[in-house]
Amino acid sequence: MTVHTAKNALEAAVEAARWAPSVHNTQPWTFALSGEEVSLKADTDRKLRVSDAAGRELLISCGAALFTMRTVLRLEGYQPLVRVLPDPDRPSLLATVRPGREAQADDTTRMLGGEIERRRTHRAGFADVPVPDSLLDSLVRAAMSEGATLTPVRSPDAVAVLAALTRAAQGVQSQDRRFSLEVIRWARPPGSSRTDGVPAEGYPRQAARTEPHFAQRDYAWRHDWGAQTDQGAATSTGVVTLLTTTGDGRQEWIAAGQALQHVLLLASAHGVSAAFHTQALEMDLLREFLRHELCAGEHPQMIMRLGVSFEAKDSVRRPVPDVVE
Numbered sequence: 001m002t003v004h005t006a007k008n009a010l011e012a013a014v015e016a017a018r019w020a021p022s023v024h025n026t027q028p029w030t031f032a033l034s035g036e037e038v039s040l041k042a043d044t045d046r047k048l049r050v051s052d053a054a055g056r057e058l059l060i061s062c063g064a065a066l067f068t069m070r071t072v073l074r075l076e077g078y079q080p081l082v083r084v085l086p087d088p089d090r091p092s093l094l095a096t097v098r099p100g101r102e103a104q105a106d107d108t109t110r111m112l113g114g115e116i117e118r119r120r121t122h123r124a125g126f127a128d129v130p131v132p133d134s135l136l137d138s139l140v141r142a143a144m145s146e147g148a149t150l151t152p153v154r155s156p157d158a159v160a161v162l163a164a165l166t167r168a169a170q171g172v173q174s175q176d177r178r179f180s181l182e183v184i185r186w187a188r189p190p191g192s193s194r195t196d197g198v199p200a201e202g203y204p205r206q207a208a209r210t211e212p213h214f215a216q217r218d219y220a221w222r223h224d225w226g227a228q229t230d231q232g233a234a235t236s237t238g239v240v241t242l243l244t245t246t247g248d249g250r251q252e253w254i255a256a257g258q259a260l261q262h263v264l265l266l267a268s269a270h271g272v273s274a275a276f277h278t279q280a281l282e283m284d285l286l287r288e289f290l291r292h293e294l295c296a297g298e299h300p301q302m303i304m305r306l307g308v309s310f311e312a313k314d315s316v317r318r319p320v321p322d323v324v325e
C-alpha cells in the first residue's frame with residue numbers, strides 16, 4: 001500500500017473531483033486547501049438562474065464531487081472525515097474533507113476509483129443489451145448507503161408517463177427564451193477551447209429515437225452540431241430509474257449527489273452508462289406531480305436511463321488552478 005502524504009492525497013482528491021458530472025457541465029465548485037483539509041464550496045456564479053433557481057442541481061453536482069473526493073482519499077489509503085454543511089453562517093461552504101486514519105482501500109473502492117475519469121454521460125438510445133438485475137440491486141444499495149433511494153421503474157405505463165413528462169418539459173423549455181438562452185450559454189461549439197459546458201462531441205448529431213422516446217436537451221440549438229456516429233441499432237430506452245430523497249433541503253441535495261456519483265461509478269465499472277433527463281424536475285408543477293404520482297411522496301432528484309453503449313464520448317473540465325482558491 002502506498003500512502004501519500006495527507007496533502008498529496010487531498011490534491012489528488014481535488015484533481016479527481018473535477019471529473020464529477022454537473023448540470024450542463026457548469027462545474028459549479030471551488031476547492032480551498034488549507035493544512036490538512038479541503039473545503040468544497042459552491043460557485044454560485046455558475047448556478048443556472050432560470051432552470052435551477054433554488055440551486056438544487058448545483059448541490060447535486062457538488063455532492064457528486066464530494067463522493068469523488070471521498071473515494072480518492074480511500075484510494076490514497078485514508079478514511080475520509082467529512083462534515084457536510086459545517087457552518088450555517090457560510091452557506092456556500094458545502095463540506096470539509098480531511099484524511100482520517102490510514103486504511104487500505106478495498107476492491108470496490110479501487111473499482112470505483114478506476115471509473116472517475118472514464119465515466120461519461122450518454123445522450124442517445126442504448127444497445128440492445130440488458131442491464132443485469134444483480135447490478136441494479138447493487139446500484140439500489142449504493143444509493144441507499146448515501147441516504148437516497150434509487151428505484152428502477154418497472155411498469156411500462158410509469159415509464160411512458162416519465163417519457164411524456166420529459167417531452168412536455170423539453171417542449172415548454174425550448175419555447176421559453178430564458179431557458180433556451182441558458183442552454184445556449186452552456187453549449188460548447190465544435191472546436192471551442194472552453195473547458196466547461198457540454199461539448200458538441202458529447203452528443204450525437206442525430207440520436208435514434210427510443211420507444212418510448214425520452215427527449216434530449218437541445219444543446220445544438222439550430223446548429224448542425226453533434227458527433228457523427230453510426231448508432232442506428234442503439235434504440236433501447238434502457239432501464240429508467242428515479243433517484244429520490246425523503247427530504248428536500250440542501251443536505252438531501254448533497255446526499256443525492258453523492259448517491260448519484262456512487263451509482264454512476266459502480267454502473268460504469270460494469271459497462272453501464274447513464275442518460276440523464278432532468279428537464280421535468282426543473283418545472284415545479286411537474287416535479288410535484290411526479291413526487292405524488294410516481295415517487296410515493298419522496299422528492300425526485302434525478303431521472304436517468306441506464307444501459308449499455310459502445311460509443312466513445314467526450315467531455316471537458318477546467319484545469320486545477322481554475323477551481324482551487
Ligand SMILES: Cc1cc2nc3c(=O)[nH]c(=O)nc-3n(C[C@H](O)[C@H](O)[C@H](O)COP(=O)(O)O)c2cc1C
Nearest residue numbers: 021022023024025057060061120121276277278315
Ligand atoms: C444534476 C444534473 C442534471 C443533469 N441533467 C442532464 C440532462 O437533463 N441532460 C443531459 O444530457 N445531461 C444532464 N446531465 C449531465 C451533464 O450534462 C454532464 O454531467 C456534464 O456535461 C459532464 O459530462 P460527463 O458527465 O460526460 O463527464 C446532468 C448532470 C447533473 C449532475
